[in-house]
Every structure is written in C-alpha cells, then in structure tokens.
Amino acid sequence: MTKAIKLLTALPQVQRERLMELAKEVSFPEDTRIFEAGGNADRFWVIRSGAVSLDQQVTPTQRVTVASLGAGDLLGWSWLFPPYQWDFGAVAFSQVRAYEFDASAVLAVCVEDPLLGLSVVRTVAEILAHRLETTRGKLMEQYSSRGRSVI
Structure with missing residues (x-):
C-alpha cells in the first residue's frame, strides 16, 4: 500500500504559500458533525491535529465509517466537482x-x-486514488475473512 498523500506537502513551496494565503484556522470540538452527505460543498480543510471520521448513512438509523483522517489529511474534495455536494458525512x-x-x-x-x-x-x-485503493483493500480483507475467495 502506498503512503498517504498530503495536499500541502505535495504542492511545490511557491504554490503551497499561495494557497495558504487563503487559509483560515478553525477548530471543531469532539463529536461535532462537520458536514453531511448531500450538503453544499463550498469549502475544504487540511487537518492540523485531531481525527475525523468520514461516514455514510446506510439506513435511517445506521452510519458506517468509511475512512479516518488525521494530521495533514485533506478533508473534503466534493468542492472541486459538480454538483458540489458532499458524498459522505464527516464528524470530529x-x-x-x-x-x-x-x-x-x-x-x-x-x-x-x-x-x-x-x-x-x-x-x-x-489523494482520491490512494483512498480508493485503501478502501478496496479493506473490502477485500472483509470479503476474504468471511471465507470467500476473492476474484
């Protein structure tokens, strides 16, 4: 599995500095819902510290965590692609x-x-390709742990 790509460290210094001119420092208390799937994706974050869980509502009463993000990780990419709506929810x-x-x-x-x-x-x-690869690996582990062969 490849190492996670971090947005700010992946950009050349001049471009990183230009992007950071637009940054605003924020914080979220533990258990704060940062955004919900289907909401307006009009911003994104780079996590400085702490942990965020990305989740998907699978039934009216059940959410499944699909990824965990930490320091340096990009939170939110739906702002870049139409229809500019969150694909997942996120909670601190x-x-x-x-x-x-x-x-x-x-x-x-x-x-x-x-x-x-x-x-x-x-x-x-x-970043998206890496997350997809990670998710695929987790799905394969779950599937094979149930005693089924993976094709």
Missing part, C-alpha cells in the same frame, strides 16, 4: 484543528494561476 472523532479554505476563492486563484490549478487537481486526484 476528537478535538480537531484545521486550515479551512473557501472553495470559490481557491478556484478563482487556480483560474488565475493555471500551474497552481493543475497542481491542486493532480494532488486531489492522487
């Missing part, structure tokens, strides 16, 4: 400190600076 598993970015401001800077835009899109795509 512990006290969380993060950098918050307004999506429209970041997108405007990416249009002004196409190299920054390309770097952001590529890095987010790499």
